[in-house]
Amino acid sequence: MNNIDVISLIKKDNLDQKNYFKTLINEAYNIGMLNDADILDIQTQLLKLLDKIVYKYNGTESSSIRKEILEEISNSNIYIIEIYLKTFNYPDDAVRTIKDKGINFIYLEGRKRIEKLLNVIRVYYIKIKENKLNLENMIYEDTILGGIKGFLKIYDPDFDAQDMKITADYPLFNNNYIRNLQGVEFVEKYVKSLYLENKFCKMFSEEKIKYLLSGYSTRYKELIINIFEIVLLEIYACKLVNKNVQNLIITKEELNKIYDILENKTEQEIKDKLQNLYIDIKKELLVKDIEIQNYIETNLDYIFKLIYNSFKQKTLDKIFITEKYIIS
């Protein structure tokens, strides 16, 4: 039993990130932290909050509202409440705060947190524009120049806080991890991740990256690809054949050599080899950058599996790009 188990009766793992408030209340009710009267009180408070926000939306101009707008506002309120409740390390504390301070207090704290997240997004937007790669990949350019800016322009934290009004078509290395997030939480993670990916790629010459991407596909400017992942995989390829990673490309002969190196090795042996290579990469490139280290490490298993499966299926050429033509 770990510390969290002792301190919190409600297990954070039992709570659905997309229905955090609902599952939190259900869990609290099931273990007796909340009783019927508490539930009724919370529901009344939610209705009062809804009434207040609808009035803010409608003003004195209109006495009725379309049902779908009411639902949007209601979802928005719940999203704002959840933003604050998720900040508690122990769900029990979140439930106690609901009981002691009430829904309106939590809503206002959630609203403050959204403002903070928006400020973080603004700062990262500026930083991303500064460390952006000039590779002319359309989706990458559109997301940075149009998507994030557009989000900051039209995001409506008062009435539509949960909505993701962002054209974030550029896929990230950690897409799977942020997919469950919504609204401003998603965008904050998205811009932070994009910033780190750019920072990592900036360790290499843009010309080398362009050459690498041309080897990936001559149509790389139009493709929906994650540049960071292509670069990271090529670093592994270089490391496997003891080549300077700054070359960022291998030859066909070196690709064949990789097959030889991995031949007759068990899955675990390949994994260990790749793990050791990652330690080398870390020493060489990421000594001072803990954030990028953490970023890569949350998805390192994916890289291992990708390399292992490609090796088994004899498709390493799809992930380790080889020189296609001589740089002029």
Place this chain on the structure above:
Amino acid sequence: MDDVDLDIIKQKRKLEITKIKNCNEYTKKYGITLTDDQIKNIIERKVETLKETGRIEFRESVIDKIIKEFCDSPYIFQQNYAETLYELIDIFYEYKNETMDLISDNELIEFMKKNFDGICQGDLDYLSGTVMNKMREDLTRPISLNNKESDDKDYE
């Protein structure tokens, strides 16, 4: 949740009945009043219309506003008073949706009244079918509602 909802609905209904009854004091100088049954029917009709138009009413009801605006119309008298209100409520909510909430309650009611007494000469079908429809089209163009209101020819 249902208990809370029911309490709120009951309180609202009571308040609404009182407000409409109070309107009788104001409208009797024009020779028109509503009976308790008619008030009940009007509220039920409004609830149905809200359901049909997918709208939810918050805070004050709009019925007393419609009554006070229309009670001095030369085309409304005791015999057609309740029936006309039913229709006006339908038209009101239909066009709240059709105009995508771009017009406030008061603006919409005033527009309806001006044309009901003017170009429509009390014809509710003409009001709902032609005048309101034209107004909706104008709004999407977009042309100022005020300009169009003053130009009755556009609704002929």
